[in-house]
Amino acid sequence: GENVEQHPSTLSVQEGDSAVIKCTYSDSASNYFPWYKQELGKGPQLIIDIRSNVGEKKDQRIAVTLNKTAKHFSLHITETQPEDSAVYFCARSGSARQLTFGSGTQLTVLP
């Protein structure tokens, strides 16, 4: 499938600060945009998703925004905590039942 560009590749923030990870895509047919979190030694786990008919979605300290016109979507984590340290992957739906994942962001929350 067509690539998803994810930035930054690494991100360090102080505990309590906010973290933002951004992804861009080119396939205008994409309608579903999930975010996965991968903790050390584990497989990725879905933390939030958004569909193309919605511009923003929140779940406690995490939120995702989608700009379909500009073809980008972002993950926002507020009041970061040490347990937020992980690798985060964005993804988009494509054709043929598959997701295309971004390259990942290693988030480190510094105490």
Next chain:
Amino acid sequence: DVKVTQSSRYLVKRTGEKVFLECVQDMDHENMFWYRQDPGLGLRLIYFSYDVKMKEKGDIPEGYSVSREKKERFSLILESASTNQTSMYLCASTELGTGAEDTQYFGPGTRLTVL
């Protein structure tokens, strides 16, 4: 809770060996997927299956094959392992529907090293 298990956490093989990676899910999920994870490249889809004995190529199928004889089990086969197949391999499953818009449940991964 959905559980996806993979047969090995770590595996070391030699070039040219035939390698089998096994994945089992316990929630009667229709779709199963094999990815490889490499630094800076994210997760890339190797193969997926939406039914028993059905398979479809993903983005990087070369050098791999798969087998799905039973609904709960999806095997990834490296016919003749090469050093460029050293990677983390992740299995995932989804309940139903298109698979693309359904939550993917991942196993813990198998780190394969080919010497």
